[in-house]
Amino acid sequence: xxxxxxxxxxxxxxxxxxxxxxxxxxxxxxxxxxxxxxxxxxxxxxxxxxxxxxxxxxxxxxxxxxxxxxxxxxxxxxxxxxxxxxxxxxxxxxxxxxxxxxxxxxxxxxxxxxxxxxxxxxxxxxxxxxxxxxxxxxxxxxxxxxxxxxxxxxxxxxxxxxxxxxxxxxxxxxxxxxxxxxxxxxxxxxxxxxxxxxxxxxxxxxxxxxxxxxxxxxxxxxxxxxxxxxxxxxxxxxxxxxxxxxxxxxxxxxxxxxxxxxxxxxxxxxxxxxxxxxxxxxxxxxxxxxxxxxxxxxxxxxxxxxxxxxxx
Amino acid sequence: xxxxxxxxxxxxxxxxxxxxxxxxxxxxxxxxxxxxxxxxxxxxxxxxxxxxxxxxxxxxxxxxxxxxxxxxxxxxxxxxxxxxxxxxxxxxxxxxxxxxxxxxxxxxxxxxxxxxxxxxxxxxxxxxxxxxxxxxxxxxxxxxxxxxxxxxxxxxxxxxxxxxxxxxxxxxxxxxxxxxxxxxxxxxxxxxxxxxxxxxxxxxxxxxxxxxxxxxxxxxxxxxxxxxxxxxxxxxxxxxxxxxxxxxxxxxxxxxxxxxxxxxxxxxxxxxxxxxxxxxxxxxxxxxxxxxxxxxxxxxxxxxxxxxxxxxxxxxxxxxxxxxxxxxxxxxxxxxxxxxxxxxxxxxxxxxxxxxxxxxxxxxxxxxxxxxxxxxxxxxxxxxxxxxxxxxxxxxxxxxxxxxxxxxxxxxxxxxxxxxxxxxxxxxxxxx
Ligand SMILES: [Zn+2]
Ligand SMILES: [Zn+2]
Numbered sequence: 196x197x198x199x200x201x202x203x204x205x206x207x208x209x210x211x212x213x214x215x216x217x218x219x220x221x222x223x224x225x226x227x228x229x230x231x232x233x234x235x236x237x238x239x240x241x242x243x244x245x246x247x248x249x250x251x252x253x254x255x256x257x258x259x260x261x262x263x264x265x266x267x268x269x270x271x272x273x274x275x276x277x278x279x280x281x282x283x284x285x286x287x288x289x290x291x292x293x294x295x296x297x298x299x300x301x302x303x304x305x306x307x308x309x310x311x312x313x314x315x316x317x318x319x320x321x322x323x324x325x326x327x328x329x330x331x332x333x334x335x336x337x338x339x340x341x342x343x344x345x346x347x348x349x350x351x352x353x354x355x356x357x358x359x360x361x362x363x364x365x366x367x368x369x370x371x372x373x374x375x376x377x378x379x380x381x382x383x384x385x386x387x388x389x390x391x392x393x394x395x396x397x398x399x400x401x402x403x404x405x406x407x408x409x410x411x412x413x414x415x416x417x418x419x420x421x422x423x424x425x426x427x428x429x430x431x432x433x434x435x436x437x438x439x440x441x442x443x444x445x446x447x448x449x450x451x452x453x454x455x456x457x458x459x460x461x462x463x464x465x466x467x468x469x470x471x472x473x474x475x476x477x478x479x480x481x482x483x484x485x486x487x488x489x490x491x492x493x494x495x496x497x498x499x500x501x502x503x504x505x506x507x
Numbered sequence: 508x509x510x511x512x513x514x515x516x517x518x519x520x521x522x523x524x525x526x527x528x529x530x531x532x533x534x535x536x537x538x539x540x541x542x543x544x545x546x547x548x549x550x551x552x553x554x555x556x557x558x559x560x561x562x563x564x565x566x567x568x569x570x571x572x573x574x575x576x577x578x579x580x581x582x583x584x585x586x587x588x589x590x591x592x593x594x595x596x597x598x599x600x601x602x603x604x605x606x607x608x609x610x611x612x613x614x615x616x617x618x619x620x621x622x623x624x625x626x627x628x629x630x631x632x633x634x635x636x637x638x639x640x641x642x643x644x645x646x647x648x649x650x651x652x653x654x655x656x657x658x659x660x661x662x663x664x665x666x667x668x669x670x671x672x673x674x675x676x677x678x679x680x681x682x683x684x685x686x687x688x689x690x691x692x693x694x695x696x697x698x699x700x701x702x703x704x705x706x707x708x709x710x711x712x713x714x715x716x717x718x719x720x721x722x723x724x725x726x727x728x729x730x731x732x733x734x735x736x737x738x739x740x741x742x743x744x745x746x747x748x749x750x751x752x753x754x755x756x757x758x759x760x761x762x763x764x765x766x767x768x769x770x771x772x773x774x775x776x777x778x779x780x781x782x783x784x785x786x787x788x789x790x791x792x793x794x795x796x797x798x799x800x801x802x803x804x805x806x807x808x809x810x811x812x813x814x815x816x817x818x819x820x821x822x823x824x825x826x827x828x829x830x831x832x833x834x835x836x837x838x839x840x841x842x843x844x845x846x847x848x849x850x851x852x853x854x855x856x857x858x859x860x861x862x863x864x865x866x867x868x869x870x871x872x873x874x875x876x877x878x879x880x881x882x883x884x885x886x887x888x889x890x891x892x893x894x895x896x897x898x899x900x901x902x903x904x905x906x907x908x909x910x911x912x913x914x915x916x917x918x919x920x921x922x923x924x925x926x927x928x929x930x931x932x933x934x935x936x937x938x939x
Contacts, residue, residue, distance in 0.1 A: 207713070284826070284829075284830055285830060285831055285834075286826075286829050286830065304831065305833075306831035306832060306833040306834065307714055307715040307716050307785070307831075307832060307833070308714070308716070308785025308831055308832045309831040311784060311785045312785060312830070312831050312832075316829075326715075327715055327716075327833070328715030328716070328717075329714055329715035329716070330715070361712075362715075364715060367713075367715060390711075390712035391707055391708060391709070391711075391712055391718070391720075392708060392709040392712055393712060395709045395712075396712075396713070
């Protein structure tokens with residue numbers, strides 16, 4: 196099939212065929228990454244702007260690496276060094292980016308919908324690198340790619356997403372993508388961090404981590420943000436860890452092997468026990484590698500859909 | 508937009524008087540001489556030497572009143588002024604509006620009301636200003652209500668914000684009742700709605716946007732109803748938006764509590780599904796709710812629990828709305844689409860009869876504010892709206908008369924054209 200989208204704003208609403216195409220394309224790029232010279236000329240003459248209004252070393256580096264591996268030209272700026280601090284609006288920023296004649300914009304923003312807004316005022320393709328509590332589509336894709344690697348399939352897989360679901364864009368992209376691919380999703384976390392009417396996503400909800408572990412083939416453990424405690428959403432990190440921290444003891448009690456994913460960076464000893472994050476169950480480093488491959492695939496497919504690949 | 512002219516000798520020909528109690532339409536020509544109704548009935552034009560306005564197809568009703576608008580003057584004249592607000596009101600069919608006091612400075616002192624009156628002098632549209640409940644709208648001490656009533660305040664409200672302190676609300680209801688004036692509350696329990704930008708529900712869950720739960724409104728409505736019952740004061744709930752709030756008000760009215768309320772055209776027509784796609788023109792406070800809430804609001808209008816339709820006209824500059832959702836201000840403009848939405852959604856939709864719908868925009872607001880009702884009778888000052896309820900038009904935001912363009916109804920096909928207005932010794936024809 197051909198990829199026809201101009202932007203990657205969210206996984207919600209994407210078809211199984213589209214998601215499969217991205218994942219398959221990512222597999223071929225993963226092979227490229229394993230070559231002695233892991234670079235292809237595919238996006239030569241394509242310019243990508245990485246616009247990060249929110250600090251995120253991991254995602255930004257992953258995108259930049261993907262762009263370099265595809266031989267794209269790139270400009271990057273982050274809020275700390277940009278005019279955003281001077282009160283420049285998102286729209287003005289967008290206009291400046293446009294004036295630089297870039298073909299694609301990768302945007303990370305603390306406000307849900309910021310990439311949608313940008314896609315309405317730019318001619319360039321927009322890739323959502325995380326918008327507020329809404330979605331983080333490339334993270335969802337790399338998680339799916341990692342699971343598909345590990346299990347050889349997504350259909351019928353049981354994935355529990357554990358932690359602060361309410362404020363997690365990773366959870367939203369994961370559950371939309373996984374469900375479209377035929378996986379089952381269970382959400383597990385404290386009731387104060389579970390969004391209202393979450394069951395209407397077609398997922399099960401539990402507040403019992405042991406129950407989630409007993410059910411799941413894989414756990415996607417979310418990072419817990421300390422400021423949620425300040426906001427009164429849970430009593431203490433200690434209490435959080437006791438109820439929702441993933442530990443080797445809990446896995447042993449369940450008596451089964453469970454694959455563990457984490458979008459990073461990890462709060463060791465809070466949402467997950469430190470040594471478990473580095474254990475044989477963890478595929479966290481695999482996620483990082485797949486992140487580059489997935490982002491290469493997305494950039495490549497969007498460039499093709501936009502006609503930017505012609506003549507290169 | 509053409510200017511209103513003195514109504515020295517004008518004949519409105521071909522319209523039908525709509526009886527708002529019975530719904531009966533009676534063809535009547537209306538002759539206005541020096542702003543008063545001189546003749547009602549068949550008037551021959553053969554020997555007539557005044558101006559003749561053809562209003563064939565129109566129903567004639569008391570001048571429409573929008574009891575909840577934000578005109579932004581003083582303070583944000585770039586967004587709206589009394590003058591541009593009056594123009595938008597005329598285009599929307601209104602001869603009266605009630606500007607809310609959340610201006611800069613707020614209308615908490617006589618000087619601000621005097622200034623507004625001065626601005627509105629000579630306009631066809633009449634201003635009935637609402638003054639602040641509390642000094643500086645800070646919610647701490649009640650404003651000098653007696654003097655404000657003398658200066659023309661018809662009600663008190665800290666709209667934009669609720670009166671969060673229960674003791675202040677109690678005193679406001681008690682004190683305002685000495686003047687027979689209602690206190691209008693924007694009902695929201697702020698610790699529950701804090702940070703929210705839309706209705707809390709599955710749509711907010713899905714979009715990852717922080718929500719404002721319906722109970723934040725309902726708890727405040729309940730508190731206000733208790734206080735109104737206890738004090739015997741007159742309470743008016745602004746922009747009711749939830750099914751639960753409608754039910755609370757219905758029960759309180761049955762118990763004899765002095766409470767009235769209003770609903771906006773947008774809460775009667777849109778749900779939180781409109782926020783999908785993150786258009787900032789769907790960001791309003793109270794937020795767009797669910798289909799079940801819309802149904803309950805319509806039922807509330809039908810059974811008389813809700814007496815008033817008001818627009819909550821809230822102009823915001825383009826650059827303020829052209830931002831990400833979280834940063835955008837709340838509110839949309841409404842004066843020019845209010846009537847059209849009501850006729851299309853409620854009258855065409857068979858929720859209300861034409862007379863019931865127009866009652867909520869004429870009799871309802873005047874009753875809620877304790878104002879004298881407009882009479883259409885020989886000898887009375889003419890205060891009339893001539894509306895063709897069947898004509899269709901399409902909303903084009905570039906052609907609105909408000910200074911602002913923040914409407915989610917761009918491109919909507921609405922019903923009801925305003926043909927002419929008459930008030931304060933002036934008349935205005937949409938056609939020219
Ligand atoms: Zn309000
Ligand atoms: Zn208001």
